[in-house]
Amino acid sequence: MTDTPIIPPHKSKGRPRTFDRDAALISALGVFWRRGYEPASISELCAAMEINPPSLYAAFGNKAQLFMEAVNHYETTYxxxxxxxxxxxxxxxxALRGFFHEAAQILTSQDAPCGCLVILAATNVSAEAEEVNASLKAFRDEGREWLTRRVRRGISEGQIAGDTDPAGLGLTLNTLLEGMSLAARDGATREELETIAASVQRLLPANA
Amino acid sequence: MTDTPIIPPHKSKGRPRTFDRDAALISALGVFWRRGYEPASISELCAAMEINPPSLYAAFGNKAQLFMEAVNHYETTYxxxxxxxxxxxxxxxxALRGFFHEAAQILTSQDAPCGCLVILAATNVSAEAEEVNASLKAFRDEGREWLTRRVRRGISEGQIAGDTDPAGLGLTLNTLLEGMSLAARDGATREELETIAASVQRLLPANA
DNA sequence: TTATATCTGTAGCGACCGATACAGAGTCAA
DNA sequence: TTGACTCTGTATCGGTCGCTACAGATATAA
Incomplete structure (x- = not known):
């Protein structure tokens, strides 16, 4: 956020970077995932990334930009x-049975401190970090839209009752998905998340 | 948390308090609700409560104790x-149709900045505030337990299919409920929350 | 009246926050 | 070899955090 919209400079001249930028980003992702955006301090991030603050700011801009890059990496990877x-x-x-099954896996994956970064990392932020939360909200809205579109297609293809409201069902499915992140954060096991995921079949009105 | 477990002293001697303790608590609740536990700073709390820091600490102990008192007030009131x-x-x-209907009202109530304090106020906290989150988790666990017990009773009274797992269904209902807080925080309208709430009837396996 | 106790506002404590100034080190083009 | 350039570590910036020392004000109890 703030000033510089460009992401990574690094021309050919000058002293070359001595750390692995991608590895450092992954380390930062781990900290943000465990702590959330604001509780993750620069000093903790630097310790995990094994670099000093000037290196962090030179390579990633600022804390908000580093976070959003970590979020993008998280989304594409997981x-x-x-x-x-x-x-x-x-x-x-x-499709939905498979999606929620896989979600239960992701939300309890080994390298995950449990729960989804997009859902959990910025639910409580101070006023100056609202831009970060707004960026995450765009991801969340997109997820709900994907679910809604999939439901709409299911209706048009006669696999879901024709009088179903696709936006309402998409919102409901997204609500359950987001709730699963809170459950995972509160220590729900993979089996428990699978139980929640299995309930999705009951939410879909079968075509009579 | 920390040292003093006792809550409000105030003997009969000494200079009397010049502000309304209950009104100040409600003001503090509003700030915690809007911001979350950690982003709510003492200075913002003091401004809303119209008192100075020493008055806050004399009357409520410290930030964590003030927060937990606000949470208790929130639970009993709402x-x-x-x-x-x-x-x-x-x-x-x-019973469950009515509960989720009322929840949709509460989570979008006028004086509410949307969403449930118990669910949202401490999802991202730094390490030193983990005790606060643990206290909230106890509230969340209790909610899930209430839902589970109600489901179990429904099974034993023959209103829900006998092969239903009460803990699993209780967890699923609680997950949807907690997801509704995230939806409300992201701007879902009362009508949208009602739509989500209405989906609960499909989650309950009717007794054949 | 005096002693004791508690509240009130001012003013500021040490700790940490995100972010940087600076000088030295390393790599490039000329 | 020189100069331009960028990364590196140290040391620190101003700002905010939760919290409190202190002195003055106001009540009760003796």
Missing amino acids: WDATWERMAEVPDVHE | WDATWERMAEVPDVHE
Whole structure:
């Protein structure tokens, strides 16, 4: 946020960087994931990334830009394939069953401190970090939109009752998905998340 | 948390307090609700409560104790009656339909900055505020337990399919409820929350 | 009246926050 | 070899955090 919209400079001249930028980003992601955006301090980030503050600011701009880069990395690494599978599986019941099954895995994955970064990392932020939360909200809105679109297609293909409101069902599915992050953060096991995920089949009005 | 477990002293001697303790607590609740636990600074709390820091610390102990007192006030004021109604209504379908309907109202109530304090106020906290989050988790666990007990009773009274896992269904209902707080925080309208609430009837396996 | 106790406002404590000034080190083009 | 350039570590900036020392004000109890 703030001033510089450009992301990574690094021309060919000058002293070369002595750390792995991608590895440092992944380390930063771990801290943001565990702590959330604001509780993750620059000093803790630097310790995890094994660099000093000037290196962090030279490579990533500022804390907000580092965070958003970590969020993008998180989305592409953990969720993109799952979202796309949901869009590709022909039967909507099968697609959503698979999606929530995979979500239960992701939200309790080994390297995850549990829960989704996009949902949890900026739920409480002070006024000056509202821009960061707004950026995350765009991701969340997109997720709800994907679910709504998938439901709408399921209706038009006759797999879900024709009188179903796609936006309402998409919102409900997204609400359950976001709730699963809170459950994971509160220590729900993978089996418990699978139980929640399995309830999705009951939420879909089958075509009579 | 920390040292003093006792809450309000105030003997009969000494200079009397010149502000309304209950009114100040309600003002503090508003700030915690809007901002969350850690982003709510002492200076912002003091401004809203119209007192100075020494008065705050004399009357409430410290920030964590003030917060927990605000949480207790919030629970009793906004949720206790709704929880008890759910326990009292004989038919479980009617009880849960009514509960989620009321929850949709509470989570979008006028004086609410949207969402549940217990769910949202401490999702991102630094390490030293983990005790506060643990206290909130106890509230959240209690909510899930109430839902589970109500489901179990519905099963034993033959209103829900006998092969239903009460803990699993209780957890699922609680997950949807907690997700509704995130939806409200992201700007969902009362009508949208009502739509989500209405989906609960499909989650309950009717007794065949 | 005096002693004791508690509240009130001012003013500021040490600790930490995000972010940087600076000088030295390393790599490039000329 | 020189100069331009960028990264590196140290040391620190101004600002805010939660919290409190202090002195004055106001009440009760003796």
